[in-house]
Amino acid sequence: MKGYFHFMKRDTLIAETTATKAEIAEMAGIDWTNYSETVDGIVSGMIADPVGYRVFKGGLLIRDGFIESVLSEEEVYSRGNSGESIMEVGWILPGLVDSHIHVESSMLSPWEFSRRATACGTVSCVCDPHEISNVLGIHGVEYMHREGEKTPMKFIFGAPSCVPATPFDSCAQPIEVEQIEYLFDETGLTFLGEMMNFPGVLNRDKGVMKKINAALSRGLPVDGHCPGLSGSDLEKYFGSGITTDHECFTLEEAKEKIFLGMKIQIREGSAVRNFEELIPLAFENADSCMFCSDDRHPEDLMKGHINLLVGRGLEKGIPILDLLKMASLNPVLHYRIPMGMLQQGDSADFITVSSLEEFIPDMTVISGRIVARSGESLMPCMISGNCPAGNSPPFVTAEELVCIPDSGRASEFPVIVVIPDQIVTAGATVDLVPGVPLQSDVSSDTLLIGVIDRYGKSRPGLGLVRGFGLKKGAIASTVCHDSHNLIFVSADIPSALAVINGLAESGGGIAVAQDGRLLELLPLPIAGLMSEDSCEDVAEIYEALELLAKKLGTSLQAPFMTLSFMALLVIPSLKIGPMGPFDVKRFTWV
Template identity: 45%
Template structure:
């Protein structure tokens, strides 16, 4: 943890943290310092997501941070009293924030709980990375339901910093704060009854824990077999029809709006058709995006498109709380006093947000502390030269190229005739062909080099060690000199992000 000019910076080993304003010193949170909760009374239009009713209400909180009573109020004050939102699937590491700092940013948007998959830090630090996330999450009263990563490494074709085998997964499933087995990406392993995959599924089944899925494009008999293996959710559907087919098979839909995957509107009509089977999630939310909005953006979009408020709250609040058994209140007498007060349902930007009977955000300002961070790392990459990025040319032969589209996760397989310079394959900005480089962060090794189209890079290079799933250094550039400079800047700081120009000058850098 660092404080510079009154601003708090938190970071973990692999991920950088954005700057947030310091929390007010007067905040009292029972989970952090044992201070008593004062009773409060609120008036407004209470939207009960369990009883499916809305009415003028007087909401009375107890000194224990619970809802003591809900009384009818014929003359309610302006504003809607709503339950807090739940991000039903998120990798906190993508926000480059610790759990406490993530919570601090999220509560401003009415989010009071997150179902988190620490897949990224597990790929770098293994079992101790998962334990570290659980430990850091205890610094905040925000409700986290952590999953145990099921696929570390993500594929047998990657080299990760660790491996979570069946024995480790079983051990982690018994830790306090674990609510599920996180997304099972190894679809062939599930369908082929791979012994290691099956052992992980069995471990979750024995403990009665739900299993998250990850199956883009899967349909038909294969999808039904995937569901029969006990997979309960999926956030990767590519089309409306695919999502509907999965819902009919009993796989719950997590409608996703994040930083990388932004196309969620086509799936909104499924919420009223399958009200008990839909949730909302971000999957990956970069820090600048998290400061702007969160689950409230999906909710507001759905409301503006004509979906009923109760349908939206069922997906945004009730379904994830029930599915993952989260200790989050739903505005029922005796529940934890967890709610938000919203004036405009077209934006769902809360006026106040309350958690465990205490105000955690007011007027767009978070009242939660940022917490502290422990620094751990797993980084052994060495500097490279521009010559190491040279690909000998084979004149007349086409090359395989990765095609990308902004806002989409699925890439295309392209064949292009590469440009040649001085006997080597070269990037060609005029044709939107850039070089793509992966450098092993865990051991010295020759870089993997390819071509990518659709990135729109005209000059210079970018490099980052925050890179799903194994978090090696990934760089994209318009010249070998710029690529080497950006990569070496990340190596110098043992992780982070860097941008270089064609003259090898570092334009900006975010070191760990």
């Protein structure tokens, strides 16, 4: 299970080295080992080993960050009598893995995300940095990779495959096959991120296939994204070399993909939750499944991470070894993660829990060092000092928020209809008065929605939306998948101007306004996506923003999460973009 680390020391490439994570961090100017405790000796308890598919009483002999021996109960007793130090714990389990996540969606820096997630027992995350790469191009990917290597967590980063997400989206700098090959060969990224452009795959678009082949020719896996795809289209998609999917919504859909040989990532995140629908797969298809969150907001990360899914699986009667296959072994094998799996010679990466009934990590150990105890990180909050901002949203005037549909569009003007707790939307129409600007009508919950292009390529794209329920004020965010322009919904123009221009002044973030006055703003100085504050502080401000939005009238459980997906032009059916309403099924501006 040992593997080579690829990493960046500052801006200088160091390729294929056996340096430890601690050495990497030290060379980057951070010595996280100063804040951790060394495990040296025997850790004894019930061992759940998904590699050998066995549970037994025994111990791990830890030396210099590696597992020197896996001991039986008798060997533990014998060595203890010989004077070897023994740490008694309840259960010893492999560290947990999030097999598909966009760390940027946590609104936390890689360091702070690592600090909080390792306290939940997560030792590795498989990350697709396509959020920040839309804002900063290839430099955003390099930033995430460089910052990730400074942390105790074993981050695995992939090369984004769809930047921008569609030809209709704007971004700072498109990532083409040449940049992807550079990220593979020079930066050491180890997989191709989710291929959202499934029409391009099905039509064997040359540019799309070059990206896929860049990974396959290097023996690297390619992540998928194909919600609802089935039959011959699914066979063609899978036949391109794509091997995973985290976008399954039904059991039947997942089983069809497993039958073809795909790995299914059961997603339970802040935005989309598919665990209850898909967890029955674990009883017969544990070898073909992994757990992932996709997106995890700070207030949810405070409650837990992949450990919550393992705990819920145990409550449903799924054997612990099958759950550990899904939560640890399968992603380690699929993505070749250099993470120990409780075998002799492995890196000493593991977690301990007192009991399986509660499944609360007592201790997280990475490379033989304790980085978290009792759900609390031993790592300090830390600012990287290298904070890329990207393009700030532009300031706008009231005149720029005026959109007068021509006489041909006034009849049956499209209206986005929000579906609560979903990122898909429905569509409706409304008859407008020709020559009258688009405006909010709170009595019918028809509100002005708009996208402000932060890359300066178009005027504001304006439309109408139902389902947000605002009776007054406005909300806005630069967390706006996947281009991360500024998106807003408002009941009145003065409040819209307050949130838009407040975010323009701050460089990005999330904001709420009422009566033309800014009420609260969460600054996100890293590309308008992430904070450098602690998870606790970000969660507190974010929850305050949600409470304010609900006071403005919204009944949505997660109004800002819902808002952030209203411009995602690859998820049906009607969305909003820099040019206005967009019909995803017809793949055209309306």
